[in-house]
Amino acid sequence: MSAVPLNPTPPARTSELSVTLLGATGSIGSSTIDLIRRSRDRYRVEAVTAARNATALAALARDLGARFAAVADPACYDELKAALAGSGIAAAAGEEALVEAAERPADWVMAAITGAASLRPTLAAAERGAVVALANKECLVCAGSLFMRRAAAAGATVLPVDSEHNAVFQSLSAGTRADVKRIILTASGGPFRSWPLEAIRQATLEQALKHPNWSMGPKITIDSASMMNKGLEIIEAHHLFDAAPEEIDVLVHPQSIVHGMVEFRDGSVVAQLGPPDMRVPIAHCLAWPARIAGANRLTFAQMTTLTFEEPDEVRFPALRLAREVLRTxxxxxxxxxxxxxxxxxxxxxxxxxxxxxxxxxxxxxxxxxxxxxxxxxxxxxxxxxxxxxxxxxxxxxxxxxxxxxx
Incomplete structure (x- = not known):
């Protein structure tokens, strides 16, 4: 049985879905807010959080009509409280405030806090049985078995937001888990995909930050350049889909159109395609099991070539390390x-x-x-x-x- 059910039963929904955004000011949070603004009658924002950007968080909380706003850094509390004065929106700060935001009564929680700071609030949302749209990697990489076990015990639904895992999640609906032969995650290859080893060794920060397809924060962009992000995603896939290490493959796909595939034992391969825009998987999770408008549509006539190649673990040793770690x-x-x-x-x-x-x-x-x-x-x-x-x-x-x- 898959850790993420192939055809999970959606929670009962009213005409308005209440949502909490953990990590509202980051790139994932911004994309989520863009989608919510397009369908304001479908969503009500319960809580928003940020690491330190109190002024931006307060502006978002006011605009979205949130009931609660929290910053992780206690030193930013006074700034947040002042920015929310007269709004009626409760303000808080610190680690416990992030947990409080996750525990508030929202139907759906976007878990987009980066780093180990995501563990407690994301688990808090799962343990009250919420639908958790999981955008951070740390919960599953750092405590995957623990997180999935507790989420299952609480009856929570975990929806993968990462484009690759979301693609696999959608592709898995074409068959049963018993019929799955392998899961294939695609990778763009990053800015150094075709570089020789000696050139990669001399790569600068500026070069590493120039991703050919995606617009992301600096940490994940550099992880893409080293292919560590794909290594972390292998570990995530293991926990999300209850897949053995040998059932998970990676293919470099520089066009970033095919985001993930599932091969079934009859030889069929089911893939999910979409533009390189995080609003696509976010929209899938936000409206699941329905669909809402997401990003720009693919123009198939412009896609003259889709290519795939095996990753090179000599030039990109982070991928090798991640596989070794999963086996350990x-x-x-x-x-x-x-x-x-x-x-x-x-x-x-x-x-x-x-x-x-x-x-x-x-x-x-x-x-x-x-x-x-x-x-x-x-x-x-x-x-x-x-x-x-x-x-x-x-x-x-x-x-x-x-x-x-x-």
Whole structure:
């Protein structure tokens, strides 16, 4: 049986769906809000959150008629409260405020907070049985077994927002889980898809941030350049679809039109196609099981070529690391994610070169295994403890890795 049911029973809906946006000011939040604004009569916003941008969050809360707004950074509380003065919208700040936002009575929750900070609020939404549109990777990479187990126990519905997993989710409806032979995630290949290894080793921050197809934040854009994002998505797919590592493949598809495929045992391959616009999978989740207007439509006459190729794990070692981590299991995915966040931040700060990202992640995994910290998280506190230890190890290893010629 699939962790995400093939044909899940949709929750009972009134004419107006109440929604909460965790991470309202980010790119996913902005795309979600764009869709909500197009169908204001269908949705009522319960709560919105942001990391630190209190002024922007307050403006969104007022415009959307939200009842509650929260910033993660307590230092931003006064700014948020002042910006909401006279609106009747409750303001709060801090980690517990994010959890409170998730626990408020919304039918549907967009979980788009990035980083380990997403774990507690996203799980809080799932544990009250909400429909959770999962846009962050950390919940499943850091605590996938725990998260899916608790979501199932609470009767929550988890809808994948990542374009690849959403594509697989839609494609799976063509058959039964028992008939699935493999799940195929597609990857654009990022800006360095055709670069030789030596050129990739010399890649600059500016080059890594020039994604050929998608418009995303800097962290995920760099993850795309290293193909770490695809490695994280393999781990996500394992938990979302209850798929063994050998059932999940990756194909590089530079046109970013086919987002995911499912091969069935009779030889049929069912694929989902769409423009490279996150509003497509968000619209699918927001209206599910119905459909609403999303992004621009595909123009098939302009698609002269769709190509596919095997990924190169020599030029993109992050993909190899992610596969190894999935086979290792336990707390290894948590370490992978934490070390990668430290490495990408250091690359953005120009403290390390592009090839040092994967090198730092691998060194942190090795150090974590040597210290016996790769234990399976049984609770959120366990996952956060492994995450904290891995970040500390990665920071300690950073000077040594930065000094290496790779």
């Amino acid at each position: 299991g336990q707390g290894a995915p948590t370490v992978l994610n934490a070390a990668n966040e430290i490495a990408v931040a250091a690359f953005i700060d120009r403290r390390i070169g592009f090839p040092h990202i994967a090198a730092l992640v691998e060194a942190t995994l090795e150090a974590s295994a040597a210290r016996g910290v790769l234990r399976e998280p049984e609770a959120i506190a366990d996952a956060l403890a492994v995450d904290h230890t891995a970040r500390s190890l990665a920071r300690d290893l950073l000077p040594e890795i930065a000094a290496k010629a790779i």
